Amino acid sequence: MEKPYDFRSIEKEMQEKWREAQVFLTEDSTDKPKFYGMDFFPYPSGAGLSVGHCRNYIPTDVVCRYKRMKGFNVLHPMGWDAFGLPAENEAIKKKSHPKKTVPEYIRTYKRQMNMIGIGYDWSREINSSSPEYYKWTQWIFQLLMKRGLAYRSMSPANWCPSCKTVLANEEVVDGLCWRCDTPIEKKDLPQWFFKITDYAERLIDDLDTIDWPNSIKLMQKNWIGRSDGAEVVFKSEQGDDIVIYTTRPDTLWGASFMVLAPEHPLVEKLASADKKEAIAEYRRQAERQSAIDRQNTEKEKTGIFIGACAINPVNGRRIPIWISDYVMMGYGTGAIMAVPAHDERDFEFALKFGIEMLPVIKRADGVSKSVVPENAAGDGFAEALADAKISFARKDGNYLVTLDAGTADKYIALAEKYLAEGAFAPVAGTVWGVVSAGAFYPWNSFEAGQAILGLLKTEARTVMEYYNGFGFLRDVLLHVEKNSIINSAPEVEKFGGSEAKDKTIDWLEEKGLGKRAKNFKLRDWLISRQRYWGCPIPVIHCPHCGAVPVPEEDLPVELPDVENYEPSGSGESPLANIDSWVNVKCPVCGADAKRETDTMGGFACSSWYFLRYVSPHRDDVPFDKDLAAYWLPVDLYVGGAEHAVMHLLYARFWTKVLYDAGLVPFKEPFHCLKNQGMVLSNTPHKALTLEDGSKTKELVSIFPEEAASLPPEEVTYKWVKMSKSKRNVVSPDAMAEEFGADSLRIYELFVAPFDDAIQWSNEGMIGASRFLNRVWRMIYGYMERYDKDFAKHTDGLSPEETALRRKLHKTIAKVDADIDGFKFNTAIAAIMELANDMQAFYAKLGSGSSPVFSECIYDLVLMLAPITPHAADCIWQDLGYEGFTINAAFPVFDPAIAKDDEKEIVIQILGKVKAKAMVPADADKAHMEEVALANERIQKELAGKTVVKVITVPGKLVNIVAK
């Protein structure tokens, strides 16, 4: 039977048949085990689907189809993350309205998803911007309110002046807006927050219970940022309690000063009268500073002394209180003790402002002893350096240290003395500086110390550049202070490292000076957006009753239709202008009241959508409890790594809240998470031109049109992520049109491992297409001879048939394991190998027939079915089978058939391959050894040598150790 591989008509035909037969409709009640496979739902954009999206959806589709064939009841739904900034910004740009653009884009996305053959159950399609959906987003918002997890507070929020809204911390990347790269400002606005911080501990601990990529778990851990330490109460001289947080309570004795955040509430009270004006000015400056400046670690430290002192409770020492923007009000207690000997930032601050520094603390574990030898105090070391002229500067993150010649001589003399005594301590800082520069590796400290002395004595004696020179500089400067070493608490003295820290906290608690405390970098989740296109916050503000939830029977609070929805920038949402909508009666007391006019950020909508899929049409509950208990947690969740700390953290938080409320029986929503690799596009770049016209080394991406207009030498191509804003997106449409959806599917799976980034090129598509064509021709060429009863004709097979059948079953084993393990590239390679063997067999077969060849066709089609479903179903039906491959059973591997009779083993001498030999597959070690030693070639090699040892690995190799 001749049938050209006309993928255009075949793919269309199959997609129609699937729709008519409703093959992807999911049943809820079944005896089969369940499998819930899900993709991150996309926000519909005008650019349509890219080949990058396909890299997400195709693998999930393969696994879901495969699971169906393995006997699972599979839920594989899709929906639209339609609310939010991206959709709204795009509509503004196009001078349209999101209510118009979003449905339009959804149609395109859906068409493309169907075009590439993704088997979604469209009867469960959801749209986060439809009232039927967001009614329940509002319902969950109120659940959070009831549970004390949603609150409104006035606070300086991240304000994007371009998007004209506030953003969550997670949405600020390098001080820039995640959507438009505009620098973020601080703005004081009343904002709704979710108390995600209450769940910080659980959000870290439960990571251990889920099967996620380690890198994502780590990112979440770092983002939540748990640290263990203590809160210690210092007293101001006036008697106020100033609580500081530290992770190093064991260094309390080295506290040299105190720093408060500029906004710290006690600053006003503590500051001396003459400093008030300067403090106010400093606060104004700090506020004006954009987040990007504040985050710049290279910048000089700033701060001022507030004219007051505090008393260190452990030693009664009086230390000055400063304010600086390197201490942040939002973390810990907004106050720190500064220990220059142990903290580089404190050290730098002390240097900048000439604050007296206390030296390091003696400890038993040797760590600090390496800095100061036991007998250093009072032996002249400090005195010798007391009148040193030392200058320093920070340069590219390093300290440039200059010693005057006299100081260098003294330093050398002392260091030599210590070295002679076998103590390398005084040069330790120097040693580590140079060691980390790689100059003296792999010497030990003592040897390195001597080498460095040698350097000091020669031309390098006056100016040395230290990498990581903190330790050295600290040692020198601290000893100039002529202070002897300060001890820790006597009870703690003999402990070192983390034990010292722990014991010190015990000691502090015992004395009532402080307590154990944990801190998190995670802040509460700011959910208000001063924008139109989002889920309205279901709250009414009453002058008497405060913020009152809209009664459940009045939900959803529908987003009103407005012509002009663009953000005003006033700090209020456009909804605030609709008087008829805003003015309502208080549901509690009936007084005149106003609706909340802010909307929720898009991440609220996506924090529970995986629950809605189980019962998308229920209008009485957000989700059916029993069905949620049946389907969830999600067995496979696939999407990009860019959501590591946003969506994935929020969804985990909401799930835990629902769990606590008794609504779901699980604590984690996504059992297994996979991140597909990025798709990179070769994108033109040019040198960044500064305002004054000079060009820098930094490259910025440009559009293809601009690249074409520039001289070629000014254009550099770089592989960067596909994004609409760079106009380097490749759409799947052209690929499907030229090569077919099935070829596109093969190519995207085959080109690289699932989680590797790929550099997109159309070149490889041809290989996928060729392979499919070859398989097609071979199967249709044989179709008239195809024997459905191949299983009954397995006796009296020729050696070629046995060999092909063996290959078939080995392939089944590999493909099965590889699909299950997300190794699609090697699964396809194995299928290609099988097809190549079949091709060779087929060529020899001529016009003959073979039941084994029929068996191979049957299993090959079913192995291809999840990967190339259109072609597979077409062949399936032409072979005379009813229905669709997705309802057939995946081929079953038979180990008895796959087993080899004979195996080729490798014979090595001293690990080098010298010969090969065939042995029975189950040959024992003795037999293999015998064969190896009898080998002609080996005999020759061994002539005149003694065999010391023979290593034999059954079925694999014999290695002869001979001298």
Next chain:
RNA sequence: GGGCAAGUGGCGGAAUGGCAGACGCAGUGGACUUAAAAUCCACCGGUAGAGAUACCGUGAGGGUUCGACUCCCUCCUCGCCCACCA
């Protein structure tokens, strides 16, 4: 500055302690064709050699092992994420 992941032919990649380069792309030669495309066959890491073959070869250096792309240590490079969090 910190963390994570990776580095293998001309290219994408395979092999996770046992024959390095599976599978595919590109390339070279040949068959078919009036010709081209498509298809089929052969070759396809480097050096030496007509050849069989020999030696070298998985970012660099060292180590463990009978045997290392694979495990350990140090360094280099690229990528991603985080970054004044006390």
